[in-house]
Amino acid sequence: MKFFDEAIIQVYAGKGGDGVASFRREKYIPKGGPDGGDGGRGGSIFAVADRNINTLIDYRFARIHRAKKGENGQGSDRYGKSADDIVLRMPIGTIIKDINTGETIADLTHDQQKILLAKGGSGGIGNLHFKSSTNRAPRQFTQGEPGQELELKLELKVLADVGLLGMPNAGKSTLIRAVSAARPKVADYPFTTLQPNLGVVRVDHNRSFVMADIPGLIEGAAEGIGLGHRFLKHLTRTRLLLHVIDMTPLNTETNLVHEARALAKELEKFDESLYQKPRWLVLNKTDMMPEQERDELCRQFVNKLEWEENYFIISALTGEGCKPLIYAIMEYLEQHLPPQDGNSALENEIPNQC
Numbered sequence: 347m348k349f350f351d352e353a354i355i356q357v358y359a360g361k362g363g364d365g366v367a368s369f370r371r372e373k374y375i376p377k378g379g380p381d382g383g384d385g386g387r388g389g390s391i392f393a394v395a396d397r398n399i400n401t402l403i404d405y406r407f408a409r410i411h412r413a414k415k416g417e418n419g420q421g422s423d424r425y426g427k428s429a430d431d432i433v434l435r436m437p438i439g440t441i442i443k444d445i446n447t448g449e450t451i452a453d454l455t456h457d458q459q460k461i462l463l464a465k466g467g468s469g470g471i472g473n474l475h476f477k478s479s480t481n482r483a484p485r486q487f488t489q490g491e492p493g494q495e496l497e498l499k500l501e502l503k504v505l506a507d508v509g510l511l512g513m514p515n516a517g518k519s520t521l522i523r524a525v526s527a528a529r530p531k532v533a534d535y536p537f538t539t540l541q542p543n544l545g546v547v548r549v550d551h552n553r554s555f556v557m558a559d560i561p562g563l564i565e566g567a568a569e570g571i572g573l574g575h576r577f578l579k580h581l582t583r584t585r586l587l588l589h590v591i592d593m594t595p596l597n598t599e600t601n602l603v604h605e606a607r608a609l610a611k612e613l614e615k616f617d618e619s620l621y622q623k624p625r626w627l628v629l630n631k632t633d634m635m636p637e638q639e640r641d642e643l644c645r646q647f648v649n650k651l652e653w654e655e656n657y658f659i660i661s662a663l664t665g666e667g668c669k670p671l672i673y674a675i676m677e678y679l680e681q682h683l684p685p686q687d688g689n690s691a692l693e694n695e696i697p698n699q700c
């Protein structure tokens with residue numbers, strides 16, 4: 347299944363109903379006054395963030411969203427009924443832009459966040475309201491106002507604190523399964539993961555962070571090789587990257603160093619700011635290494651890579667080393683980059699996106 351993280355839609359709010367000019371006509375009241383009511387409000391269109399929605403697929407097929415017109419006013423002081431609003435549900439992490447102005451209208455960062463996209467037109471005024479001491483039989487009324495119309499670009503960029511990065515088959519999905527309730531597919535072949543997956547990592551009862559697993563990346567991704575680098579945008583809003591490396595091809599260690607560097611290059615080609623993000627190495631599948639030499643081999647590898655940052659030796663399969671890793675991540679997130687203006691994914695219970 348293709349993952350839809352972009353869509354273009356048109357939203358048309360409803361026109362307001364017209365006011366009406368009408369006069370009371372009743373037996374024995376020959377000159378009844380004005381009684382034309384106001385028109386109802388046109389339907390507005392809202393976006394609401396919904397934690398249960400993971401892609402923008404619905405909007406690939408339903409591109410036009412039109413709210414109804416308000417009803418016209420009527421005689422006998424009757425007001426027109428306002429039209430129902432339309433609510434468009436979208437995944438958390440959706441950025442909504444007005445295509446014509448380029449302006450960002452909303453960034454849906456938390457569940458149930460509601461944003462007005464297009465306002466329904468106000469209803470027109472009936473002649474009832476134009477009555478005055480000098481004009482007892484006004485014939486004026488106004489028409490309903492038009493509703494707003496916009497063409498919007500929707501773009502989903504998942505919200506997570508930590509992003510997993512790595513070659514296909516490195517064990518990224520196995521790691522997110524090991525530390526969260528997320529259940530992405532794991533298999534012994536490259537490109538198992540075809541869409542981002544999110545998992546909430548509970549460190550203890552009131553400390554947690556959100557981890558994002560994305561499809562594997564290979565050298566040349568910027569040129570479209572493999573699945574390309576389009577999924578990297580889902581790491582742009584993370585605060586820390588984990589570069590997961592499969593340590594099993596020990597006999598071709600130089601290739602491993604080359605691969606790790608190549609991956610970092612792909613990051614740089616995609617986006618300098620992504621490349622500049624704090625990045626830790628996670629040396630995975632170390633259960634396959636001879637136990638006595640494991641730490642030394644890992645250290646040599648890291649030295650060859652001239653890596654000065656943090657690195658972790660783990661086995662996502664057995665779970666070894668995962669606990670120290672998640673504690674270190676939690677501490678890092680708490681100490682170095684405190685959540686800003688309530689936008690942190692930490693505050694949002696983002697469910698598993700599988």
Ligand SMILES: Nc1nc2c(ncn2[C@@H]2O[C@H](COP(=O)(O)OP(=O)(O)OP(=O)(O)O)[C@@H](O)[C@H]2O)c(=O)[nH]1
Nearest residue numbers: 514515516517518519520533537538539562662663
């Ligand atoms: N021995 C061992 N095998 C592992 C470990 N972690 C993952 N694997 C295996 O490696 C294979 C690939 O794992 P995945 O988690 O699907 O890898 P991935 O990085 O998500 O791969 P893509 O989604 O294709 O990018 C599976 O057969 C896993 O069982 C580990 O720590 N030790």
Ligand SMILES: [Mg+2]
Nearest residue numbers: 518519538539
């Ligand atoms: Mg995977």
